[in-house]
Amino acid sequence: GENVEQHPSTLSVQEGDSAVIKCTYSDSASNYFPWYKQELGKGPQLIIDIRSNVGEKKDQRIAVTLNKTAKHFSLHITETQPEDSAVYFCAAKAPGGGADGLTFGKGTHLIIQP
Amino acid sequence: DTGVSQNPRHKITKRGQNVTFRCDPISEHNRLYWYRQTLGQGPEFLTYFQNEAQLEKSRLLSDRFSAERPKGSFSTLEIQRTEQGDSAMYLCASSLGRDYNEQFFGPGTRLTVL
Numbered sequence: 728g729e730n731v732e733q734h735p736s737t738l739s740v741q742e743g744d745s746a747v748i749k750c751t752y753s754d755s756a757s758n759y760f761p762w763y764k765q766e767l768g769k770g771p772q773l774i775i776d777i778r779s780n781v782g783e784k785k786d787q788r789i790a791v792t793l794n795k796t797a798k799h800f801s802l803h804i805t806e807t808q809p810e811d812s813a814v815y816f817c818a819a820k821a822p823g824g825g826a827d828g829l830t831f832g833k834g835t836h837l838i839i840q841p
Numbered sequence: 842d843t844g845v846s847q848n849p850r851h852k853i854t855k856r857g858q859n860v861t862f863r864c865d866p867i868s869e870h871n872r873l874y875w876y877r878q879t880l881g882q883g884p885e886f887l888t889y890f891q892n893e894a895q896l897e898k899s900r901l902l903s904d905r906f907s908a909e910r911p912k913g914s915f916s917t918l919e920i921q922r923t924e925q926g927d928s929a930m931y932l933c934a935s936s937l938g939r940d941y942n943e944q945f946f947g948p949g950t951r952l953t954v955l
Contacts, residue, residue: 733883759942770845770932770946771884778942816883820942827897828874828886829944 729754731819733832741840746807748835750817751799757819760793760800761829765814774815775802804837812839843867845947847933853953854923861919862950866935873916874944875908876932884932884946890916891938923954 730753740746752760758779763771777784777791777800784791788807793800804811814836818829846865854860866873871892876884887906888898892913901907905923910916920927930951934944 731883761943763946768948770948773943773945776943818883827872827889828876828900829884830886831883833881834883 729757729819729821729830731817731830731832733817733835735835736833737836737838739838739840740807742807742809744807746804746811746837748802748815748817748837749799750801750819750832751797752819752830753798754819754821755798756821758822759820760791761818761820762791762802763816763818763831765816765834771816807839809839809841812837845933845935845945847931847947847950849950850948851951851953853955855955856923856925858923859919859921860923860952861917862931862933862952863915863917864933864947865915866933867945869937870935870945871913871938872936873910874934874936875916875918876934876946877902878930878932878949887918920952923952925954928952928954
């Protein structure tokens with residue numbers, strides 16, 4: 728089955744700086760890669776996603792890049808703000824059938840230092 | 842609030858008792874997913890439904906776990922004869938359907954087994 732590795736496990740950046748979180752996946756059939764933000768005591772919130780026919784996607788301060796050949800994808804957050812502090816999860820999904828569940832990485836605890 | 846809702850938010854039970862959790866998906870979503878999240882880990886896929894049909898249940902953790910979605914709307918997850926290792930956050934997510942990848946999560950039910 729799919730395996731998703733995520734790094735780093737903790738990331739501390741100064742407010743206003745950029746943050747980058749990286750993930751690799753094992754199943755070359757995976758074609759959908761979402762990123763979730765989870766705050767303490769809450770469920771994961773979808774913040775951005777990318778499909779395998781696209782190399783990059785941007786939404787305001789957040790961008791995701793995908794390298795299908797290398798089987799890795801990254802989340803980029805620019806001009807970080809205190810409210811960006813949370814745990815971020817990457818995930819991957821292969822098309823159809825019993826593989827419809829997302830496989831998540833172990834998460835990155837992002838700390839924004841004031 | 843038109844998001845995914847879960848009840849109860851917290852459940853404390855004694856080992857050996859049965860527990861049942863409820864999930865109400867976003868109203869027009871016909872796919873519903875259950876995940877388990879333990880401390881410091883990403884969510885782990887358990888099972889999912891397309892309307893009332895349970896299409897994947899091989900990932901359920903043991904035969905003590907079962908899920909239903911009798912009328913294709915809300916779903917319940919039952920754990921029989923709970924064990925201390927069942928303590929976790931149980932998350933529900935929903936999506937529009939087969940051709941829509943985006944999964945939206947509820948706030949979760951935190952289970953503590955004493």
